[in-house]
Structure formats: C-alpha cells, structure tokens
C-alpha cells in the first residue's frame with residue numbers, strides 16, 4: 001500500500017482543524033496540542049477503526065461501551081437506511097410510529113418480569129433524570145410527597161447532567177459541581193475489591209449490605225428510591241460485586257417501601273453474561289434505565305421501563321394534573337428506534353449470549369499471565385467486561401499517584417500497536433464489541449501486557 005503526501009499528513013491536518021473549533025467531552029484540550037494528537041477516524045468496520053492515514057485501531061472499549069455488533073454492521077446499516085427512506089422524525093406527543101411501538105413491545109418482552117411500560121429519552125443521563133423525576137412524582141401522586149430523597153452507592157456513576165450527577169458518587173465528575181447538586185444519601189459500595197482476608201465476594205456483599213439496610217430502615221419515610229448499577233460500577237474503576245447484594249436490596253426496598261432503580265445503561269444487553277444484569281440476582285427493579293447498547297452503538301436513545309403500578313399512579317383525569325412531565329424534542333426518534341428494534345432482533349435471531357460465553361473465556365485466558373505481574377493487584381471479570389487494576393505495590397494494594405498518569409502510558413503504547421485501550425485511571429479494561437474474534441482477543445491480551453509493562457517499568 002502506498003500513501004501520497006496528502007494522505008501522510010491527513011491526520012495532522014484534521015487534528016489541527018479540530019483544535020481550532022471543537023471542544024471534546026471530558027478532555028483537557030491542552031493535552032492534545034503537542035504530543036497526544038487527536039485521531040481522526042474515517043471509517044469503521046467490525047471491531048476496527050481506521051484513521052485518515054490508513055492506520056487501524058482495535059476498538060476494545062466499544063467506543064465508550066456503546067457498540068455491540070461492530071462498526072458498520074450490515075444489518076443495522078440496512079435497518080437505518082430502510083427507516084430514513086420512510087420517516088426520519090415525528091413529534092412523539094399525540095403521534096406515534098411503528099419503530100417505537102415495536103421497540104417498546106420487544107423491550108418489555110425481554111425485560112425482567114413486570115416491567116411492561118416503556119418511556120423513551122435521548123441518552124443515558126436523560127434516562128436517569130427521567131427515573132429520578134418519575135420516582136419522586138410517583139410518591140407525590142400516591143400522597144407521599146415527603147418521599148423525595150435518593151440513596152446511592154459510593155463510587156457509583158449515573159451520568160453527568162445535574163440530576164444524574166447528584167445521584168452518582170465518582171469525585172472526578174462530581175466535586176466541581178457539588179454546589180449545584182441535590183443532596184443524596186450514600187451507602188458503601190458492595191464492591192468485592194474490599195474483601196477481607198478469607199472473605200469471598202458473596203460474603204463481602206452481604207457484610208456491606210448491612211449499612212444499606214440500616215439506611216433504608218432509618219430513612220424510609222423520606223426516601224423515594226435507591227439507584228444502583230447492577231453488578232459492575234463501570235465508570236467507578238470497573239469495580240464488581242456479587243449478585244446476592246441485589247437480591248437482598250430488592251427484598252429490603254420492598255420491605256421499607258422504597259423504589260429500586262436499576263441503571264443498566266452500561267451493563268445491559270449482554271455485557272455481564274446475561275441479557276440484563278438483574279437476571280443474575282433474579283430480581284425486577286421498579287425502574288430500569290437502558291441506553292448505550294440499546295442501538296448497538298449507532299444513535300443516542302434511552303428507555304426507562306416501569307411496571308403497571310407506577311404507570312397507574314400517573315393515569316388520571318387531565319384536570320388532576322398527575323401526568324408525568326418530561327419531554328425531549330427528539331423523544332422516540334424513529335431512526336434510533338428502528339436501529340434499536342433491529343439490535344433486539346439480533347439478540348433474538350443469533351445466540352449472542354452463548355457466543356459471548358466463549359469470548360469471555362478467551363478474554364480470561366488472554367489475560368491470565370497478568371495475574372502474576374508485580375503491579376497488577378487484580379484481574380476481575382463479569383462476562384464481557386474484564387478489568388486489570390494496576391497498583392504501585394501489589395501486597396498492600398497501594399495505588400499509583402494519579403498525577404503519574406500510568407493509564408495514559410498504557411493508552412499511548414496500545415495506540416502505537418493499533419489497539420484502542422482507554423484505562424480509567426490505572427484500571428485497564430476490555431469491553432469489546434461482541435463480534436471480536438479469538439485472534440483479536442489474543443492480540444488484545446498481548447498488547448495490554450506490553451502496554452502494562454511499559455507503563456509500570458519505571
């Protein structure tokens with residue numbers, strides 16, 4: 001393959017134009033001025049992204065956890081093209097359309113039992129805002145307006161709009177904006193990282209459930225809902241916990257009359273080994289937030305699923321003014337709904353969950369040697385999410401100073417080897433599209449090992 005002069009400098013030219021006007025999310029723009037060039041991508045196919053100079057990158061993080069079946073997936077492309085020829089958008093109040101109806105039918109059919117109502121929004125944070133407002137409003141309509149507070153887990157992440165940020169607990173995102181946020185209650189995370197000597201993940205979850213139970217009991221009269229990320233706190237360093245915690249939490253929420261909101265925005269759609277993470281605890285939440293994989297990584301869309309009981313609390317004569325009040329201009333966008341409907345059909349037509357079991361086993365195999373690395377405290381995995389936590393000292397689990405930016409060194413090295421790995425702090429993780437091949441998983445393991453070596457050697 002030969003490059004002409006223009007192609008050789010195509011990346012740099014676009015990066016320059018980008019820096020002149022674009023402001024990127026969660027990014028210190030200064031980082032990208034000198035030795036960390038912005039990478040312009042011209043096309044994607046399967047797990048691969050290709051820049052303007054023809055260099056390819058294995059997208060091991062599914063482009064921020066959204067992609068399920070690869071970039072430029074032929075089925076999803078066809079569904080989108082078919083829909084755009086029919087109807088690109090229509091107001092979703094007073095009007096409806098087949099993609100939204102069929103999506104709501106399909107989602108409520110596969111969701112945990114009892115969730116038969118589907119409310120649509122545009123992204124994950126918006127779904128959390130909807131769930132928070134709906135939970136409070138449910139109690140208000142039920143004659144319990146004092147139930148207006150929320151209880152969340154330490155180290156949780158639920159998005160970055162103000163309501164979603166308030167019910168999260170990752171300092172990096174929250175600290176600066178704290179003065180703007182509603183006050184929430186925080187229970188310890190059941191994260192198995194905190195296992196004591198001789199304790200397994202289940203015992204750890206049971207022990208750490210006790211303070212949660214105590215808070216539910218003490219604050220039942222003022223609590224509208226508890227919000228959790230089932231099984232994996234993804235943005236919170238990919239910390240993982242045992243499903244028994246969710247089982248205990250479901251029982252206690254029912255006992256104390258507090259709604260349970262499950263935020264499966266990151267973990268839904270097969271990420272944890274089951275279609276929804278809640279299935280592993282055999283529970284149904286009162287509200288289920290979905291986004292990210294919902295459209296296979298194509299378009300922004302989210303859904304909040306609710307049971308009939310919650311829907312009924314809003315159902316009344318117009319003059320009572322009990323209707324739920326939340327709308328976005330693009331609510332129920334037909335293009336996004338059509339792609340989401342096709343994504344669900346792919347789960348129905350192909351043995352995705354079974355295939356992922358093989359892939360997850362290969363991910364474990366590819367990273368097994370890292371368990372003995374002097375700076376790897378833990379390699380943990382829940383289904384298609386695998387995380388490698390780097391520390392300065394393995395025995396005491398002393399973390400690296402964050403200012404050293406060890407994760408950034410991993411990112412850089414992996415990029416030079418054609419792999420997109422984007423550690424969260426010092427936690428290197430794989431969350432690949434489900435179309436990744438065994439050879440690509442092997443490459444991922446090899447490049448991660450090299451990059452970790454480079455990042456921890458000095």
Ligand SMILES: *Cc1c(COP(=O)(O)O)cnc(C)c1O
Nearest residue numbers: 123124125157158159263265266
């Ligand atoms: C990504 C994420 C969100 C926010 O979704 P956005 O679409 O980025 O607003 C909320 N909750 C969890 C668990 C997430 O991982």
